[in-house]
Amino acid sequence: MAKTPLQFQHNGRDVAIFVDGGTNLLVALRELIGDMTPKFGCGQGGCGTCSVLIDGELHLSCLTLAETVAGRTVETLDGIKDGPNLHPLQRAFADNFAAQCGYCTPGMLIAAKALLDRNPQPSRAEVVEAISGNICRCTGYEPIINAVLAAASGGRARA
Amino acid sequence: MPVTVKTFTSTNEAAAALSSDRSARYLGGGTLVMRALNEGDISISTVIRASDQAMTRIVTSGARIVLGAGVTFARILAERDLAFLHAPARSIGGPAVRNMGTVGGNLFAPVPYGDFTVAMLALDAVVSVQGGLGGREIGIEEFLQSRDRQTGVLVLAISFAKPGSADAFRYRKIARIKPKGGAVITLAAHLPVNGSRIVGARVALGSMAPTPIRARAAERALEGRPLDTSTINAAAAAAVEGTSPGDNALASAWYRREIVGVHLRRLLSGQE
Ligand SMILES: Cc1cc2nc3c(=O)[nH]c(=O)nc-3n(C[C@H](O)[C@H](O)[C@H](O)COP(=O)(O)OP(=O)(O)OC[C@H]3O[C@@H](n4cnc5c(N)ncnc54)[C@H](O)[C@@H]3O)c2cc1C
Ligand code: FES
Ligand code: FES
Numbered sequence: 001m002a003k004t005p006l007q008f009q010h011n012g013r014d015v016a017i018f019v020d021g022g023t024n025l026l027v028a029l030r031e032l033i034g035d036m037t038p039k040f041g042c043g044q045g046g047c048g049t050c051s052v053l054i055d056g057e058l059h060l061s062c063l064t065l066a067e068t069v070a071g072r073t074v075e076t077l078d079g080i081k082d083g084p085n086l087h088p089l090q091r092a093f094a095d096n097f098a099a100q101c102g103y104c105t106p107g108m109l110i111a112a113k114a115l116l117d118r119n120p121q122p123s124r125a126e127v128v129e130a131i132s133g134n135i136c137r138c139t140g141y142e143p144i145i146n147a148v149l150a151a152a153s154g155g156r157a158r159a
Numbered sequence: 160m161p162v163t164v165k166t167f168t169s170t171n172e173a174a175a176a177l178s179s180d181r182s183a184r185y186l187g188g189g190t191l192v193m194r195a196l197n198e199g200d201i202s203i204s205t206v207i208r209a210s211d212q213a214m215t216r217i218v219t220s221g222a223r224i225v226l227g228a229g230v231t232f233a234r235i236l237a238e239r240d241l242a243f244l245h246a247p248a249r250s251i252g253g254p255a256v257r258n259m260g261t262v263g264g265n266l267f268a269p270v271p272y273g274d275f276t277v278a279m280l281a282l283d284a285v286v287s288v289q290g291g292l293g294g295r296e297i298g299i300e301e302f303l304q305s306r307d308r309q310t311g312v313l314v315l316a317i318s319f320a321k322p323g324s325a326d327a328f329r330y331r332k333i334a335r336i337k338p339k340g341g342a343v344i345t346l347a348a349h350l351p352v353n354g355s356r357i358v359g360a361r362v363a364l365g366s367m368a369p370t371p372i373r374a375r376a377a378e379r380a381l382e383g384r385p386l387d388t389s390t391i392n393a394a395a396a397a398a399v400e401g402t403s404p405g406d407n408a409l410a411s412a413w414y415r416r417e418i419v420g421v422h423l424r425r426l427l428s429g430q431e
Pocket of ligand 1: 044045046184185186187188189190191192193228229250251252253256259260261262263264265266267268271272273274275312313314315339340341342
């Protein structure tokens with residue numbers, strides 16, 4: 001079957017690939033572009049570890065038909081760091097022991113970034129809500145919530 | 160197996176393509192279609208999309224509200240004029256699912272999903288569909304009753320009269336896992352009042368049958384009466400009548416039958 005050409009912006013860079021019909025964005029990112037930061041967990045929308053930002057909005061790449069991102073921007077964990085420097089969220093996750101096996105971490109960071117981009121000083125309840133589509137099987141949610149609150153602007157998060 | 164993706168700028172062409180191919184599926188937000196493809200569902204060999212702007216329009220200016228089938232729950236949450244629909248929209252999935260899932264897709268979502276549709280049913284919504292031969296409007300109840308036969312039609316929009324007062328529309332989703340669990344049951348009620356009496360009561364239930372259904376016996380108990388304790392008790396006692404819930408991992412059919420009246424009483428009496 002013929003492949004379809006697809007162009008979009010991936011972490012600030014233009015990419016052009018060919019996809020099979022029905023390919024999801026997660027497969028396109030990992031297998032065709034080589035960005036391994038979005039993880040495959042369930043392929044059903046249930047775990048959130050494949051989360052990416054599409055035009056700045058949080059989406060599940062495993063449930064996104066790759067062709068639908070034509071001409072749009074896709075941001076993954078690989079794109080959130082500032083050159084060699086860690087993003088404040090990445091630093092806060094390290095400082096607050098918010099990762100153990102790390103499997104959920106890319107999705108958690110992307111979901112947290114989607115929140116902080118929109119609301120730099122979220123309440124605890126807003127952080128809980130923002131990561132409610134992401135499952136962590138090891139660290140547990142408390143250190144993750146604390147890390148997001150710590151990273152929120154100047155660490156002055158509301159209670 | 161790869162599928163063929165067909166994108167149309169016109170809804171007419173998308174509808175024609177959808178109605179002429181039994182293995183074609185329309186792609187709304189994709190939260191259910193892509194899951195099926197990821198799981199290797201071989202009944203889908205064509206995916207149809209429509210990029211027509213009409214699919215994503217929201218009209219709130221008149222007495223009737225129109226939501227394009229492609230409107231996402233996140234869009235509804237961003238509309239101040241749709242504040243009465245924020246509770247149903249917010250009750251669906253996590254933030255990513257709300258950014259992707261659409262009101263059109265929700266009409267087809269199997270139990271335990273279809274939470275937004277329960278709200279639409281309580282608001283007596285009308286579904287605008289486009290088939291191979293033209294467009295028509297169907298009452299949402301009739302649409303849901305014949306849902307299995309609607310697979311070849313394209314839903315364009317859903318519309319309904321704006322509730323007269325903020326208190327007239329009520330919604331509640333009962334879930335064990337918060338903030339994101341699937342529904343044990345979902346309830347919505349529209350109770351317009353004339354003087355002190357309810358006129359045109361609508362009560363809709365999710366996860367109490369294979370599709371969202373009206374609780375007609377409860378509606379009869381409310382109709383023409385003031386919303387006082389005895390009316391609420393009568394409606395709560397009648398809530399289970401005509402339901403046929405199933406067992407799933409979230410709750411048993413028995414449990415659903417036991418609690419539906421309890422939650423309808425709480426919804427009607429405004430208890431948390
Ligand atoms: C993790 C997760 C959590 C979820 N939680 C909830 C929840 O709490 N409550 C809930 O109600 N749902 C939930 N859902 C289910 C789903 O996201 C929603 O029901 C959503 O509204 C489906 O819309 P969609 O546009 O993504 O559908 P799609 O997957 O695009 O489509 C679903 C079905 O509808 C058909 N369809 C879609 N649009 C049209 C149209 N315009 N015309 C004709 N046919 C159409 C498709 O062909 C397909 O058969 C959840 C899903 C996931 C993955
Ligand atoms: S892999 Fe996408 S949500 Fe689990
Ligand atoms: S750190 Fe292992 S899944 Fe979250």
